[in-house]
Each structure stands twice: as C-alpha cells, then as structure tokens.
Amino acid sequence: xxxxxxxxxxxxxxxxxxxxxxxxxxxxxxxxxxxxxxxxxxxxxxxxxxxxxxxxxxxxxxxxxxxxxxxxxxxxxxxxxxxxxxxxxxxxxxxxxxxxxxxxxxxxxxxxxxxxxxxxxxxxxxxxxxxxxxxxxxxxxxxxxxxxxxxxxxxxxxxxxxxxxxxxxxxxxxxxxxxxxxxxxxxxxxxxxxxxxxxxxxxxxxxxxxxxxxxxxxxxxxxxxxxxxxxxxxxxxxxxxxx
Amino acid sequence: xxxxxxxxxxxxxxxxxxxxxxxxxxxxxxxxxxxxxxxxxxxxxxxxxxxxxxxxxxxxxxxxxxxxxxxxxxxxxxxxxxxxxxxxxxxxxxxxxxxxxxxxxxxxxxxxxxxxxxxxxxxxxxxxxxxxxxxxxxxxxxxxxxxxxxxxxxxxxxxxxxxxxxxxxxxxxxxxxxxxxxxxxxxxxxxxxxxxxxxxxxxxxxxxxxxxxxxxxxxxxxxxxxxxxxx
Numbered sequence: 001x002x003x004x005x006x007x008x009x010x011x012x013x014x015x016x017x018x019x020x021x022x023x024x025x026x027x028x029x030x031x032x033x034x035x036x037x038x039x040x041x042x043x044x045x046x047x048x049x050x051x052x053x054x055x056x057x058x059x060x061x062x063x064x065x066x067x068x069x070x071x072x073x074x075x076x077x078x079x080x081x082x083x084x085x086x087x088x089x090x091x092x093x094x095x096x097x098x099x100x101x102x103x104x105x106x107x108x109x110x111x112x113x114x115x116x117x118x119x120x121x122x123x124x125x126x127x128x129x130x131x132x133x134x135x136x137x138x139x140x141x142x143x144x145x146x147x148x149x150x151x152x153x154x155x156x157x158x159x160x161x162x163x164x165x166x167x168x169x170x171x172x173x174x175x176x177x178x179x180x181x182x183x184x185x186x187x188x189x190x191x192x193x194x195x196x197x198x199x200x201x202x203x204x205x206x207x208x209x210x211x212x213x214x215x216x217x218x219x220x221x222x223x224x225x226x227x228x229x230x231x232x233x234x235x236x237x238x239x240x241x242x243x
Numbered sequence: 244x245x246x247x248x249x250x251x252x253x254x255x256x257x258x259x260x261x262x263x264x265x266x267x268x269x270x271x272x273x274x275x276x277x278x279x280x281x282x283x284x285x286x287x288x289x290x291x292x293x294x295x296x297x298x299x300x301x302x303x304x305x306x307x308x309x310x311x312x313x314x315x316x317x318x319x320x321x322x323x324x325x326x327x328x329x330x331x332x333x334x335x336x337x338x339x340x341x342x343x344x345x346x347x348x349x350x351x352x353x354x355x356x357x358x359x360x361x362x363x364x365x366x367x368x369x370x371x372x373x374x375x376x377x378x379x380x381x382x383x384x385x386x387x388x389x390x391x392x393x394x395x396x397x398x399x400x401x402x403x404x405x406x407x408x409x410x411x412x413x414x415x416x417x418x419x420x421x422x423x424x425x426x427x428x429x430x431x432x433x434x435x436x437x438x439x440x441x442x443x444x445x446x447x448x449x450x451x452x453x454x455x456x457x458x459x460x461x462x463x464x465x466x467x468x469x470x471x472x473x474x
Contacts (some may be wrong), residue, residue, distance in 0.1 A: 078378060079378050
C-alpha cells in the first residue's frame with residue numbers, strides 16, 4: 001500500500017457563512033462548519049436539502065455566492081489533496097486500469113510507479129480481475145468501485161463521497177463501506193452523504209443534518225442518533241416523511 | 244450503353260496506367276486535404292466546445308453554414324489568391340496538386356470542425372466534473388477529450404473525405420484538369436462525359452464509388468474495434 005503522508009494541509013476545512021444561490025433559489029443558507037481529521041463525517045438530509053451542493057462546494061468545484069471557505073486556513077487552495085466520488089461518476093472511455101492510470105498521471109505520479117499503483121488500487125476495490133475491461137462495460141457496482149479507486153489514486157487527504165451506495169445491493173454496499181473504513185484507518189478524512197440511516201450509524205464519527213439548505217445539526221454520531229436536538233432531525237430519524 | 248459498361252469494366256480490370264494514375268492522384272489530393280483539415284479542424288472544434296466567449300453562438304452558426312460552402316466559389320477564391328497577379332501568386336501554385344489540396348482543405352475543415360465540436364462538447368458535458376475534480380489543466384483536457392472521442396471523430400473525418408472525394412468544382416478551377424498532372428477522377432469524369440468518351444468516365448465512376456465504399460468499411464471496422472477496446 002501507499003505510504004502515509006504528512007498530516008493533510010487541506011484540514012481543517014471550514015465554512016464561514018457559506019451560501020449558494022442559483023436563479024433566485026437558495027440552495028445553501030449561511031452554513032458554518034469545521035471538519036477535521038478523524039472518523040467519517042456523514043451528511044444526511046432529505047432530497048434537495050443541499051447535500052450534493054455542499055460536497056461540491058467543499059471540494060472546491062463550485063464557488064459559493066456568499067461567505068468563505070478555507071482549506072487548512074487557505075482560501076483558493078487547489079484540490080491536490082482532495083478527491084470526490086460523484087453520485088453518478090463518469091467513466092473515461094478507457095479500460096478499468098486506464099481510468100486509474102489517468103488519475104495517477106493527473107496527480108503527477110511518476111510513470112514508473114503507475115503500474116504497481118494501478119494493481120494495488122484495483123485490488124483494494126476488488127476489481128483486480130477486470131483491469132482490461134472497458135470501464136463503461138462494468139456493472140453499476142463495479143463502476144462505483146472503479147470511480148472510488150480513481151479518487152483514491154489522487155492520494156487524497158479528504159475524500160468526499162456523494163451517496164456512493166445509493167443504487168447498490170447489500171453486498172456491493174458492504175464493499176464500499178469496508179473501503180471507507182480502511183481508508184479512514186490510514187488517515188483519510190471521509191465526508192459522505194447518504195440516505196441510509198443504518199449506514200450513517202455504522203460509519204459516522206459525526207453527523208451533519210441538512211434541511212432546506214440549512215445545517216440544522218452537527219454533532220457526534222452517538223448524540224445525534226440518541227437525542228437529536230432539532231424537531232426536523234427527530235422526525236427524520238424516526239422515519240417520518242420530512243417535506 | 245451496356246457495351247460501354249463492359250468496356251469500362253475491362254479498362255478497370257486491365258489496370259490501365261492512365262486510369263490508375265488518375266485514381267492515385269485523386270486519393271493523394273483528397274486524403275492529404277482530409278488529414279490537414281483534421282489537424283486544423285479538430286482543435287478548432289475542441290476549442291469552441293470547451294470555451295465560453297462572446298459571439299460563440301454566432302461562431303457555431305457560421306461554422307455550420309461553412310459546411311455548405313459551394314466548391315466553385317471556394318475554387319474561385321483560391322484561384323484569385325494563387326493566380327499570377329494574386330497576393331500569393333509568387334509561389335506559382337496555381338494549376339498544381341498543392342492548389343487542389345488547399346482548396347479541399349477549405350471545403351473539408353469546416354465539416355470536420357463542426358462535427359468535432361458537437362462530438363467533443365457532448366463528451367465534455369459528461370467528463371467536465373471528473374476532470375475538474377482531478378485538477379486537469381486546460382490543454383490536458385482538450386487532449387483527453389480528443390483522445391477519448393477519437394473513434395467518434397472518425398465519422399467526422401469520413402464526412403470530410405466524402406466531401407473531398409466527390410467534389411469537382413474547386414479542383415477543376417484551381418487544378419485545371421491537366422492530363423497526367425492535375426487530372427482527378429471527378430474532373431476526368433466531367434471532361435470525358437462532355438467529350439462523349441463514356442468508357443473512361445464510367446470506369447472512373449466505378450472506381451470512385453468502390454473507393455468510397457472501401458474507405459467507409461475500413462472506418463466502420465476501426466470504429467467497431469475501438470468501441471470493443473475502449474467501451
């Protein structure tokens with residue numbers, strides 16, 4: 001496996017009154033948060049609550065309309081040590097190995113080291129036998145794992161996952177969760193959105209609950225699930241339809 | 244008429260040197276033009292696909308319109324440029340195969356650029372977020388998109404080749420249809436038909452159609468193989 005790198009320069013990640021508005025609609029409303037190294041931060045909330053937008057802003061793909069974001073105290077830090085797994089990742093028109101090789105090259109990994117890293121990453125996500133298969137012909141679960149390997153190829157300090165198991169069966173979901181645990185163990189900070197409360201309980205160090213673009217709660221997982229402070233989170237956990 | 248067809252076939256099968264010199268020159272001119280037009284047109288298409296700039300919509304409309312440039316008008320323009328008294332007259336290119344290649348580049352490059360723009364823009368929509376997340380720089384983005392779209396771009400090259408191989412207007416004007424030097428299949432067919440020598444005209448017509456079919460079959464094979472290999 002790859003060596004552990006120095007503590008991430010991209011952490012802590014802070015949002016200071018961050019808002020995103022598009023065409024008169026407020027998608028994120030004055031979010032304040034700080035994320036630091038440690039167990040995964042799980043982002044939950046109903047559809048349209050702003051989870052994906054929050055992850056895109058945190059990744060640096062989308063500039064906020066108001067407020068500021070800092071990565072390790074710096075604004076406008078280039079995303080060298082951040083990676084994201086989109087909810088519907090695009091597969092490059094190359095083989096599975098070719099997709100990872102591309103990410104390694106984008107991350108500036110020397111050519112001589114790439115082959116070994118490709119093998120290690122494919123093995124880590126359980127795709128070692130499919131290296132030569134065109135990526136677009138893999139199954140949905142395999143594509144998701146390949147996209148995860150591609151994100152890990154960037155050797156991120158912070159890894160954002162946008163509902164990575166939304167369309168996967170239990171076995172494939174377990175595969176992704178195992179990888180989340182193992183990368184967390186090597187010191188990668190995972191920030192992940194999910195609709196699956198069981199998954200949130202299994203993985204979370206802390207939970208952020210988002211509703212209508214506002215961060216309603218951000219607390220340690222045990223506290224959140226035992227005694228949510230807000231009415232909305234209470235309903236959400238109880239399984240009531242929150243609209 | 245059927246007698247002419249038989250004689251034409253005999254002419255083709257006998258490997259008549261005059262006929263094959265004409266075929267060879269035609270291929271040389273059209274393939275060179277397509278190659279150079281691709282070198283010019285694909286990066287232009289990619290640049291338009293990836294960038295947002297004032298007048299972009301107008302540029303796309305003009306580019307699409309240029310796909311229908313009348314060959315005789317292009318021929319006339321190049322003629323004026325290359326003629327002895329024209330701005331590029333000193334190079335003595337008029338009535339040479341090079342002049343024909345230049346004229347065909349002008350006809351083919353807009354087709355390749357316009358089709359490449361569409362292909363690359365579609366792929367860009369799909370790849371945009373991933374490449375941004377991987378922090379891929381602007382030139383590497385273009386290279387990635389062209390590379391990953393390469394099998395779809397074959398279609399654009401084919402359309403360009405179809406245009407080049409079939410047109411007669413521009414190369415007749417700037418090449419002059421000089422026997423053994425600038426006489427191509429299309430200009431020869433036009434000339435022989437007007438002279439009444441239908442045998443050579445029909446023979447060349449058969450060869451021209453066969454070549455277009457073969458080139459399309461090759462391109463189809465390349466595309467299928469590419470899809471199998473790259474998905």
